[in-house]
Amino acid sequence: MAEVAEGHTLSSGTEADGSPPEPPSPPSLPSPLPSPAAPEPRASPEPEQPSEAHARQLLLKEWGPQGGSLQLPAGLSWRLIFLHRPLYRNLLRSPNPEGINIYEPAPSTGPTQQPLESLGNFSGWVISTEKLQQHRSWTAKQQCVDLLAEGLWEELLDNKQPDITVMDWYEDSRLDSCVYELHVWLLAADRRAVIAQYHVAPRTPGTGPPGRWVQVSHVFRQYGPGVRFVHFMHKTKNQLEAGGLRRTRVTDSSVSVQLRE
Numbered sequence: 001m002a003e004v005a006e007g008h009t010l011s012s013g014t015e016a017d018g019s020p021p022e023p024p025s026p027p028s029l030p031s032p033l034p035s036p037a038a039p040e041p042r043a044s045p046e047p048e049q050p051s052e053a054h055a056r057q058l059l060l061k062e063w064g065p066q067g068g069s070l071q072l073p074a075g076l077s078w079r080l081i082f083l084h085r086p087l088y089r090n091l092l093r094s095p096n097p098e099g100i101n102i103y104e105p106a107p108s109t110g111p112t113q114q115p116l117e118s119l120g121n122f123s124g125w126v127i128s129t130e131k132l133q134q135h136r137s138w139t140a141k142q143q144c145v146d147l148l149a150e151g152l153w154e155e156l157l158d159n160k161q162p163d164i165t166v167m168d169w170y171e172d173s174r175l176d177s178c179v180y181e182l183h184v185w186l187l188a189a190d191r192r193a194v195i196a197q198y199h200v201a202p203r204t205p206g207t208g209p210p211g212r213w214v215q216v217s218h219v220f221r222q223y224g225p226g227v228r229f230v231h232f233m234h235k236t237k238n239q240l241e242a243g244g245l246r247r248t249r250v251t252d253s254s255v256s257v258q259l260r261e
Contacts, residue, residue, distance in 0.1 A: 025194060026185040026231040029126055029144050055082035063087060066259035073155050084151025087162070090254040091145045092232065093124025100251040106171040106211040111244035135240040136176065139247065142233035144191065145255050152257060158225035163258045167217040168234055172204045173248040179204075179237040180248060182216050184255075187229040196223040213251075221260070230255050 050058060056078040060067045072078065097120035100106065112119075116127060116139060130138040147157060156162065170180040178201050186196040198218045232255055236248040 025192070026144075026183075026187065027140075027142065027233070029142065029231075049079060050082060052078050055079045058082060063259055066261060070156070070160075073153060076153055081151060086147075086151030087257055087259065090256055091147075091150050091230070092143060092253055092255050094121050095253045096251050097122045097125070098249065098251065100249060102169050102213045102252055105209065106173075106213065106249050108211070109247075111239075111241045111246045113244035116247070130235070132237075137238045137240070137245075138181075138235040139238060140233060140235045141250075142231065144187075145230040145232065147228055147230065147257070154228075157227050160260065161222055161224070161227075163260055164220040164223070164227075164230060165217065165254070165256050165258060166198070166220075166230075166232060167215065167252070167254045167256075168250060169213045169215050169252045170234070170236060171249040172208075172210060172212045172214055173237070173246075174206065174210050175237050175239045175246065175248060177203050177206075180214075180216070180250065181235040182218075183233045183235075184218065184220075185231040186220060186223055186227045187231055188226045189228045191229050191231075193226075195227050196220050 049055075059078060059082055072081075099120060116122070122141070124143050125141045126143065128140045130140060132138065148154070164186065166182070166184050168180075168182055173179050181201045182199070184198045185194050187193065188195060198220070200216060200218070202214065202216060204214060232253070234250055234253065236250050238248065239246045
C-alpha cells in the first residue's frame with residue numbers, strides 16, 4: 001500500500017493538461033430513498049438499554065477527555081446519542097461495495113461488460129458516467145450525509161465544530177496519469193450553500209507494483225457554523241477495450257466526525 005496524505009489540490013485547467021477544473025458546487029442529488037424494509041426478526045429478548053447516567057459514562061469513555069465538557073440541548077438525551085453513536089464511526093453507506101481488502105493487492109480482473117451495480121452492494125450511492133476522449137471515461141459515485149439524521153446536533157456542529165475526516169483508497173490502475181478524483185463539500189441546511197470544500201486529483205508516480213492501494217484523506221477543521229450535510233463524491237477512470245471496460249477500483253471510503261483535541 002502507498003499513502004497520499006493530502007494529494008495535489010485541483011486548480012483551474014482542462015482534462016488535456018491533467019488538471020480538471022474545480023467543481024464550483026456539488027452536483028444535485030435526488031432525495032434519498034428510504035432503506036429497504038428489513039425482514040421480521042425472530043422474537044428475542046430486547047437488550048437492556050443503559051440508564052441516562054450509564055449511557056453518558058459509556059460514551060465519555062469512548063470519546064476521551066474531549067467529551068467531558070459537552071452539554072446536551074433540551075430534548076436530546078445521552079441514551080439517544082448512545083443509540084446513534086454519531087462520533088468516530090463511518091457515516092457513509094456501503095463504504096466497500098465490492099468487498100475488496102486493501103491489505104492485499106487489488107484483485108486482477110480483465111475488462112468486463114457487466115454494469116458496475118451488478119458487481120457489489122452499491123446501496124446509498126448515486127452512480128453516473130462521464131465520457132472522455134481516447135476511449136476513456138469517469139465513473140462518479142456520490143452520496144450526501146445528513147449529519148443531524150446521523151445523531152449529531154446543531155450546537156455541537158456550530159459551537160464545537162468537531163473535525164470532519166474524509167478518507168478513501170483507490171487502485172493504482174495505471175490507466176492514465178490521473179485515475180482518481182475526490183470532491184467533498186460541507187453544506188448548509190439547504191444542501192446548496194457551500195461552507196467548506198476540498199478537491200484533489202492525485203498523480204501516482206507509476207513506480208512499484210501495479211494494483212497497489214493509494215490512500216487519500218483530508219480533515220476539515222474550524223470550518224465555521226452552519227454545516228448540516230457532507231456531500232462526498234469520488235471519480236475513478238475507466239478504459240474501454242475490446243473485451244469491455246477496464247476499471248479503476250476504489251474501496252473503504254469514509255466520512256467520520258471526531259471531537260477536536
